[in-house]
Amino acid sequence: MNNIKKSTRDGYGQALVKIGKENKDILVLCADLTNSTRTEEFKKKFPKRFIQTGIAEQNMMGLAAGMALTGKIPFVSSFAVFSPGINWSQLRVSVCQNNANVKIASTHAGLTVGPDGMSHQALEDIAMTRPLPNLIILSPCDAIEAEKATITAVNHKGPVYIRLTRPKTNIITKQETEFTIGKANILKQGKDITIIGHGPILNNCIQAAENLKKQNIDAEIINSHTIKPLDKETIINSAKKTSRVITVEDHQKIGGLGSAVAELLSQDYPVKIKIIGVDDKFGESGQPEELMKKYNIGTESIIQAVNEILK
Amino acid sequence: MKTKEIEKKANLIRQDIINMLAEAGSGHSAGSLGMADIFATIYFSGIVNHKLKDPDRDRIILSNAHICPAMYSALARSGYFPIQELLTLRKIDSRLQGHPHKGSLPGIESSGGPVAHNSSVAAGMAYVLKLENKPSKVYCLVGDGEQQEGQTWEIAMFAAKYKLNNLIFIMDRNTIQIEGETEEIMPIEPIRDKYRAFNWNVIEIDGHNIKDIIKAIKKAKKSKKPIMIIAKTIPGKGVSFIQGKHAWHGRAPTKEQAKKALKELRNE
Numbered sequence: 075m076n077n078i079k080k081s082t083r084d085g086y087g088q089a090l091v092k093i094g095k096e097n098k099d100i101l102v103l104c105a106d107l108t109n110s111t112r113t114e115e116f117k118k119k120f121p122k123r124f125i126q127t128g129i130a131e132q133n134m135m136g137l138a139a140g141m142a143l144t145g146k147i148p149f150v151s152s153f154a155v156f157s158p159g160i161n162w163s164q165l166r167v168s169v170c171q172n173n174a175n176v177k178i179a180s181t182h183a184g185l186t187v188g189p190d191g192m193s194h195q196a197l198e199d200i201a202m203t204r205p206l207p208n209l210i211i212l213s214p215c216d217a218i219e220a221e222k223a224t225i226t227a228v229n230h231k232g233p234v235y236i237r238l239t240r241p242k243t244n245i246i247t248k249q250e251t252e253f254t255i256g257k258a259n260i261l262k263q264g265k266d267i268t269i270i271g272h273g274p275i276l277n278n279c280i281q282a283a284e285n286l287k288k289q290n291i292d293a294e295i296i297n298s299h300t301i302k303p304l305d306k307e308t309i310i311n312s313a314k315k316t317s318r319v320i321t322v323e324d325h326q327k328i329g330g331l332g333s334a335v336a337e338l339l340s341q342d343y344p345v346k347i348k349i350i351g352v353d354d355k356f357g358e359s360g361q362p363e364e365l366m367k368k369y370n371i372g373t374e375s376i377i378q379a380v381n382e383i384l385k
Numbered sequence: 386m387k388t389k390e391i392e393k394k395a396n397l398i399r400q401d402i403i404n405m406l407a408e409a410g411s412g413h414s415a416g417s418l419g420m421a422d423i424f425a426t427i428y429f430s431g432i433v434n435h436k437l438k439d440p441d442r443d444r445i446i447l448s449n450a451h452i453c454p455a456m457y458s459a460l461a462r463s464g465y466f467p468i469q470e471l472l473t474l475r476k477i478d479s480r481l482q483g484h485p486h487k488g489s490l491p492g493i494e495s496s497g498g499p500v501a502h503n504s505s506v507a508a509g510m511a512y513v514l515k516l517e518n519k520p521s522k523v524y525c526l527v528g529d530g531e532q533q534e535g536q537t538w539e540i541a542m543f544a545a546k547y548k549l550n551n552l553i554f555i556m557d558r559n560t561i562q563i564e565g566e567t568e569e570i571m572p573i574e575p576i577r578d579k580y581r582a583f584n585w586n587v588i589e590i591d592g593h594n595i596k597d598i599i600k601a602i603k604k605a606k607k608s609k610k611p612i613m614i615i616a617k618t619i620p621g622k623g624v625s626f627i628q629g630k631h632a633w634h635g636r637a638p639t640k641e642q643a644k645k646a647l648k649e650l651r652n653e
Contacts, residue, residue: 101513125512128546133505133539140509143487143495148509163499164536168506171496172487 079242082274083181085220086238087112090149092221093228094120100228101141101148103127105134111151111181131156135164135178142174147228154180154196154237162202169233170206177227181238183213184273184324185352185369186362188241195357201329203235204302210255211301213237213272213331216246219299222253230255237301239324241362243274246297258305260312264294267380268312271322272298272331275371279322282376291380304334306342313345318383320348322376324366327351348379386429388595394462395425395595399623400650401458401471407643409475412483415620415633416452416528419559419592423526423616426598428459433524433602437465437491443521444514446507449528449557450484450497451635457481460492500531504540504554511544511552511611522551522606530562532573538583544611545584552611553602557592559620561631580613592616623650 094100094116103125108114117124127134131152138148150157157180158165169176180199187195203211210230214220220238227234251259261276262283271279276297283293294312298305313319319339321332332349339345352369366372386394398421406412427433427445434443447456454474461468466480473479480490484498494510497503507525514521531537544552558576560567567573580587586608590597598616605612620634621627624646627638638646 122516127543128539130539130543132501132536133508133543136502136505136536136540137509137512137543139495140506140511141513142509143506144510144513146513164502164505167496167498168502172506 079244080217081240081242082214082217082220082238083112083240085214085217086179086181086224086236087115089221089224090116091119093225094123097147097228099145099147101125101146102151103134103138103148104151105129105131105156107152110153111179113151131160132164135161136168138176139164139168139172139174142176143172148176150176150178152180153182153194154199155182155194158199158202158235159196166206170208173208173232175231175233177234177236179224179236179238182240183237184239185357185365185371186239186241186274186324188362188365189359191359192356197326197352197357198329199237200301200325200331204329204334208232209302210234211237212255212299213301214299215273215276215297216243218245218249219247219251219253223299226253226255237273239274244277246276246280253299256300256303256305258300258308259297260308261295261297262293264292264316266292266316267384268294268296268316268319269322269376270296270298270309270319270331270335272301273324275322275324278366278373278376281373282380285373285377286380291384293380298331301331301334304338306338309335309338310343313339313343318346320350320376320379320383322350322371324371325351327353346383348383350375350379386431391425391429391595394429395421396623396650397462398425398455398458400647401461402454403624403638403643403646403650405454405457405471405474406637407640408472410637411475412454412637413451413635414627414637415561415630416449416557416559417455418624418627419618419620419622420452420455420526420557421623422593422595423555423598424455424459426595426602427524428463430599432599435463435492441519441521444494444507444510444523446494446503446510446523446525447485447497448503448507448525449500449531450503452557453485456485465491500528501534501536501540504537508540508544508549508552511549512547515549515551522553525552525554527554527556529556529558529560529567529573529576532576533571541580541583541585548609549611550609553605553614554612555614555616557618558615559618561620561634563634565631577615584610586610586612587615588612589615589617592618593622625649
C-alpha cells in the first residue's frame, strides 16, 4: 500500500481517457455532472464523443441503449442515486432486455458521499441492479482497480454497472494485480475467519484484520470486486477453510453483497454468517468516517462482529 | 406500390390483427387497427428502406410497443418471417412477444414495453447515425397517451438540441388511452404547439389517407429539425364495433367477434 490517496471515480475518469484514445467507439454521456463524475477530461479530449444530456437520466439511459444498438460503447455517467436511482426501468427494458452494450458508471455510492446527506447517499443501488438479468455488477476498491474495471467493462460485450465512490481513499491493489470479471481476489490469506467486502470499505477490513492479529485471530480478506456474477468457488473454498464468514459493505444490508453471499452459502455450503451494512436506515450529513462509525459499518464494527461470530 | 395496392395491404394487416388477437385471446385491438394504414405505407410504399440486411437501412422503432401486432403483420407480409407464425402471438415459445422483444424475430430493432422508452432508444440511434453521416433515417412510432410520460419531453429537448433531422416521429393521435379520452385523463393539447415550442417541425395529417402519409414522410425526410408527424387516426378503424371505442384499447375480439370483423373487412 502506498500513501497516495485517490478516489475510485478518479480511476474511472483516467480509464476513459485511456480507452477513448484506443477505441473510437467509446461514447460518454453525462447528465450535468461532468466534473463530479470525472468525465471532464474525456469531454475535453474527445468533445465529439461526449454527449451532454442535461438533467434527464431516463433519456440518458435510453439514448445509450440506442447508441449501443448502433454499434457504439456508451458510458452512462451520473450519481448512483440518479442512475440507476431514477432510470431503473430504462436500464431494465432498454439496456438489459436488449442486452445492449451499455456501461453504467455511477459515482457517489454509499454513505461516504458525506455532507450531501441521505438523499445523495446511494445505499440501494446493488439491491436494485442485482436482480437484472444480463447485467454485470462491479465495485472496485481503489483508483487502480476502478481503472481496470472500466477497461475490462469495455472488453465485456453486454451491460455492466460500475459502482464508484466520492472520497479519496487508500490504494489497496497493485498495477499488476489481476482483474477478471467474476474472479474475486484474496487480499490476505487467513484461516480463522473470512471477511468479504467490496469497494473502498476494504480498507476498514484490512485495518480490522491487523487489529485482530493482536488477538491471534487470522482473518482471510476477499475483495469481491464483482458482485454479479459472484465468485462462488473462491467464497466456498474460503468458507470451507474458516467456517465463518462476514460480509462488509457501504450499502444496505438488504440486497447487497451480504445477501448474495448468504444466498450462495445457505444453499451450497451453510456456515455461520454475519452481514455488515447499513441496517434498514437512511444516512445523514457528516464526514465519511463519522458516518461509517455511526451506522456500524466501520473498523470497530467489523472487529466486534468477528469477535461475536467466533464466540 | 400504388395507393390502391397499399390500401389493400392495410386491409390485409387489419385482417391479420383480428386473426392474431382472436387466436391470442388478449392484446390491443384499437391502436393496432388504427395504425394499419401507416404501417402499410412504411413497409410497402417504397419510400422507407426497411431491408433488414442493409446496414444503411432506416430504423423502424415502436415506442407505443403495445400496438406491435400491426408491425408483426407488416414484417411478415414483407417476407421477413412466415405469415403463419403470426398466429403464435403471445403464446409460449413464440418469437412474437406481447410487447416486441429484440430476440430472434427479424425486424425488431429494440425491445420495448413501457411507453417512451423506445423513443429515447430511437434518438440514441439517430444521434449515432448523424454523427457518422449515415443516410439512414430513424422512424419512431409513438402514442398520444404516451405524451403524458415525462421522459417524452426529455427526448424532445435532446433531439432539438442536437438537431436530429434524421429522426422522424409519427404520433398515433387516436385520442384514446386505456382508461378513456386523453383530453379527459390528462390533456396533451395543444400538442402541435408544444412540439413547435420545443423546436421541432410538425406536420398534421389524416392517418388513414395513404397519399397524405406518403407526402408527410417525403417532407419529413427533408426536414432540418426533428419532426413530429401527428397522424389523426380512428382507433379500431375498419371494424364497426371496435372503431372509436376506448374500451377496445386493451381488448381482443372473441372468435365470434373476429368472424364478424373479418366479414366486414373482406367486404371493403
